[in-house]
Amino acid sequence: MEGKQSEVVLTGTWGSSYCKRVELALKLKGIPYEYVEEDLANKSELLLHHNPVHKKVSDLVHKGKAIVELLVVLEYIDDHWNNSPKLLPIDPYRRSKFRFWANFYDQRTKEGTSSIIMSKGEAQEKAIEDMIEWNQERFLGKLPFDDQNLELLDIIVSTNACNYQAFNEAVAVVMSLEKTPPEFFSWVNALKGQPLIKDTLPPHDKLVAKMKRKFIQSI
Numbered sequence: 733m734e735g736k737q738s739e740v741v742l743t744g745t746w747g748s749s750y751c752k753r754v755e756l757a758l759k760l761k762g763i764p765y766e767y768v769e770e771d772l773a774n775k776s777e778l779l780l781h782h783n784p785v786h787k788k789v790s791d792l793v794h795k796g797k798a799i800v801e802l803l804v805v806l807e808y809i810d811d812h813w814n815n816s817p818k819l820l821p822i823d824p825y826r827r828s829k830f831r832f833w834a835n836f837y838d839q840r841t842k843e844g845t846s847s848i849i850m851s852k853g854e855a856q857e858k859a860i861e862d863m864i865e866w867n868q869e870r871f872l873g874k875l876p877f878d879d880q881n882l883e884l885l886d887i888i889v890s891t892n893a894c895n896y897q898a899f900n901e902a903v904a905v906v907m908s909l910e911k912t913p914p915e916f917f918s919w920v921n922a923l924k925g926q927p928l929i930k931d932t933l934p935p936h937d938k939l940v941a942k943m944k945r946k947f948i949q950s951i
C-alpha cells in the first residue's frame with residue numbers, strides 16, 4: 733500500500749472487460765491514472781485492503797479512497813470529473829435506461845457465454861441462437877444511444893462484443909455477430925474502429941490463449 737502516491741489508481745488485470753471499461757472511462761475523460769496489474773491467483777494487499785467484500789478487480793482508488801463495483805465506479809468517474817464527454821445523460825429517465833441496459837447486457841452476456849461454453853452440439857447451437865436473439869431485444873427496447881459520442885453503453889458493450897472474434901476462435905464456435913441485427917453488428921464494428929477502443933482492447937492472440945485456458949478449466 734505504501735508508495736502508491738498517484739491521485740487515481742486503477743487495479744486491474746489486462747484481460748478483464750471490467751478493467752478495460754474503467755480504463756476507457758478514464759481515458760475518455762482525460763484523467764491521468766496509475767495502472768496496477770493484479771495477480772488474481774495471488775491477490776495483493778492493496779486489492780484486499782480496498783475491496784475486502786468482493787476482493788475483485790476493477791477497483792479505483794481516488795485520493796486513497798476506494799470505489800468498487802464497475803457501475804458504481806463509472807458513475808463516480810462521471811460525477812466527480814463532471815467535464816464532457818458525459819458517460820450518462822443528465823435526464824433521470826434516460827439515466828435509468830442506461831443503467832437498466834448496462835445491467836441487462838452484462839447479465840445476459842455472462843449467462844449466454846457460459847451456456848455456450850458448457851454445451852455441445854444441438855444444445856450449443858440453441859445457446860448461440862439465444863445469445864443472438866437477445867441482442868434483438870436491445871433494439872426492441874429502443875435503447876437510446878448516441879452515434880457521435882462514446883457513452884456508458886458504448887463502454888460496456890465494446891469491451892465485450894468487440895472481442896467476438898477471439899471468443900469464436902477460443903471456443904471453436906461461430907457465435908456469429910453477423911447474424912445479430914445489422915444495427916447491432918454495425919454498432920460493434922464502429923466501436924472496434926474507434927482509436928481509443930482499439931488501443932485499449934487486449935491483444936487478440938493473448939486473449940484467445942487466456943480464454944482457451946479459462947474455458948478448459950470451466951468444462
Ligand SMILES: N[C@@H](CCC(=O)N[C@@H](CS)C(=O)NCC(=O)O)C(=O)O
Pocket residue numbers: 748749750772787788789790800801802803
Ligand atoms: N461485480 C464486480 C465483478 C468484477 C469481477 O468479476 N472481476 C473479476 C475479474 S474480471 C475478478 O476480480 N475475479 C477474481 C475473483 O473472482 O476472485 C464488478 O462489477 O466490479
